[in-house]
Amino acid sequence: MVSCATAIVAHLSPAKSNQPPAGTQIIGLTPHVGADSIEGNFESDLAAIAVMDWVMRYDQPFDAVIQAGYGEHGREGLQELLDVPVVDITDADASTAMFLGHAHSVVTTLDRTVPLIEDRLKLSGLWDRCASVRASGLAVLELEQDPERALFAIVQHAGARRQGRSHLPGLRRHGRAGRTDPTAHRRAGGGRRDSSGDHR
Numbered sequence: 001m002v003s004c005a006t007a008i009v010a011h012l013s014p015a016k017s018n019q020p021p022a023g024t025q026i027i028g029l030t031p032h033v034g035a036d037s038i039e040g041n042f043e044s045d046l047a048a049i050a051v052m053d054w055v056m057r058y059d060q061p062f063d064a065v066i067q068a069g070y071g072e073h074g075r076e077g078l079q080e081l082l083d084v085p086v087v088d089i090t091d092a093d094a095s096t097a098m099f100l101g102h103a104h105s106v107v108t109t110l111d112r113t114v115p116l117i118e119d120r121l122k123l124s125g126l127w128d129r130c131a132s133v134r135a136s137g138l139a140v141l142e143l144e145q146d147p148e149r150a151l152f153a154i155v156q157h158a159g160a161r162r163q164g165r166s167h168l169p170g171l172r173r174h175g176r177a178g179r180t181d182p183t184a185h186r187r188a189g190g191g192r193r194d195s196s197g198d199h200r
Contacts, residue, residue, distance in 0.1 A: 027062065029054050037140035038072060040112045048074030056081060066092075071108070071117030090117065094126040103131040107157045109143065111135045 020026055031050035035043040051074055055065060064085045067075050075088045097104035106117055114133045121127040136153035143150040 027058070027060070029058060038069070039110055039139060041073075041116065044069070044072040044074075044116065047072065048077065052077050052081065070106075071113060071120045088120070088124070090120045091124045091126060094121060094124070094130065098126075098129050103129050105132045105134060105157070106130065107134050107136055107154050109136060109138055109140050111137075 031054040034047050034050045038044050038047055047069065051067070051069075055078060062084065064087065065078055065082065067078065067086060067088045069088070070090050070093070072090075075086055078086045093106075094104060108114060108117055114135055117133045118127065118130075121130050121133075134157045136150070136157065138146075138150060138153055
């Protein structure tokens with residue numbers, strides 16, 4: 001797991017009560033650079049570069065990368081660099097929601113993060129099943145500092161409807177700079193490609 005903040009690695013790493021299956025190991029990595037929180041394209045680009053660099057520096061084999069950055073940049077770059085699956089949680093969230101209801105909505109942080117999420121869903125072909133992307137008005141660090149206020153904002157938006165369609169609420173809630181947080185699963189062999197595209 002790669003994050004620009006150790007708090008995110010600790011939060012997203014599995015608890016003892018929710019360990020992965022035997023033989024699966026989740027590795028947490030933290031780049032040395034990145035913004036304290038990601039509220040737009042500038043911070044997202046910085047985080048994407050840091051995460052790609054740190055994943056490529058990781059010298060052990062792994063099975064997959066889970067990019068835990070909702071609506072953020074970097075997935076396509078990682079897919080070019082690696083020969084293992086790269087899953088963005090924006091796509092995973094939307095795909096899972098489609099198994100549970102006709103459409104879903106996202107409650108995010110500030111207004112300026114809405115276009116990032118919309119663009120990610122459109123790029124992934126998942127936009128048609130998104131009822132809305134709504135801003136709570138809370139910055140990322142505010143969500144961490146006041147969880148009860150964050151919960152109130154989610155509940156406030158969760159019952160909303162757009163064009164008469166019911167939908168399932170989803171929450172874009174990320175900690176510091178780590179909204180681009182890949183999770184690397186170790187395996188017996190595999191990982192990066194060299195400049196020619198060959199596996200190494």
